[in-house]
Amino acid sequence: MNRTATDLTRETDAAPRRPVLLVLGCTVLGAAAQIFMKFGANRLAHPGLIGMATDLPLLSGLVLYGLSTVLLVLALKDGELSLLYPVIALTYVWVTVLSLVLLHDKPNPFKLAGIAIIVIGVSVLGWRGKR
Amino acid sequence: MLLMLVASLIGSSGAVLLKLGALELKKGFWHILNTRLAAGVAVYLVSWYFFVLGIRHGELSVLYPMVSLGYVWTLLWARLFFKEAFTREKFAGLALILLGVFFVGLGSK
Numbered sequence: 001m002n003r004t005a006t007d008l009t010r011e012t013d014a015a016p017r018r019p020v021l022l023v024l025g026c027t028v029l030g031a032a033a034q035i036f037m038k039f040g041a042n043r044l045a046h047p048g049l050i051g052m053a054t055d056l057p058l059l060s061g062l063v064l065y066g067l068s069t070v071l072l073v074l075a076l077k078d079g080e081l082s083l084l085y086p087v088i089a090l091t092y093v094w095v096t097v098l099s100l101v102l103l104h105d106k107p108n109p110f111k112l113a114g115i116a117i118i119v120i121g122v123s124v125l126g127w128r129g130k131r
Numbered sequence: 132m133l134l135m136l137v138a139s140l141i142g143s144s145g146a147v148l149l150k151l152g153a154l155e156l157k158k159g160f161w162h163i164l165n166t167r168l169a170a171g172v173a174v175y176l177v178s179w180y181f182f183v184l185g186i187r188h189g190e191l192s193v194l195y196p197m198v199s200l201g202y203v204w205t206l207l208w209a210r211l212f213f214k215e216a217f218t219r220e221k222f223a224g225l226a227l228i229l230l231g232v233f234f235v236g237l238g239s240k
Contacts, residue, residue: 121227
């Protein structure tokens with residue numbers, strides 16, 4: 001199939017480029033949010049709504065989640081839900097990589113295999129759109 | 132574990148509401164303030180509460196894949212509500228993602 005430049009910019013595919021990029025941004029912010037939330041949840045002395053609502057790391061995580069949700073919504077405007085939503089699993093990849101780099105977690109074979117399989121899975125999802 | 136299953140189900144219905152709300156944005160960016168999106172965000176907050184309770188107690192190797200079940204629910208809802216096609220790519224990609232998340236959970240003990 002011959003594709004011209006105009007074909008590539010026309011957003012008629014199930015996975016047009018802009019929504020996919022927006023979801024990628026959404027996963028990066030989501031990963032940062034999870035790291036804040038994990039930190040906050042671990043040190044939470046009094047579980048319950050009030051304890052959660054006054055915990056700064058948890059709140060920062062929530063704000064980042066809010067921003068990542070805005071990106072997700074912008075992506076969903078033009079893209080398929082069933083295709084874009086699983087891409088959010090890339091968040092696990094960023095969380096694992098950030099933990100290795102920032103928190104000096106020891107790399108272990110299970111995690112490395114896991115993030116590799118997730119990346120392959122997301123690529124398979126995007127197959128049709130990249131054609 | 133049950134908490135995470137509940138969180139995944141609630142989260143997936145949140146995704147449906149977000150998609151509904153996102154369609155409103157076709158009228159312009161400031162339509163981002165609409166009731167469907169607000170409902171979606173409210174539903175996410177509820178699932179977030181269950182999620183935080185869940186990660187305080189429990190094995191990540193089990194908990195992570197449970198949350199990812201939300202992707203499976205969402206695939207079903209998208210077909211049901213938005214007539215999005217089931218494709219081989221979606222099933223294969225999703226299966227690989229679930230497997231990958233399971234491995235990440237195993238490595239997170």
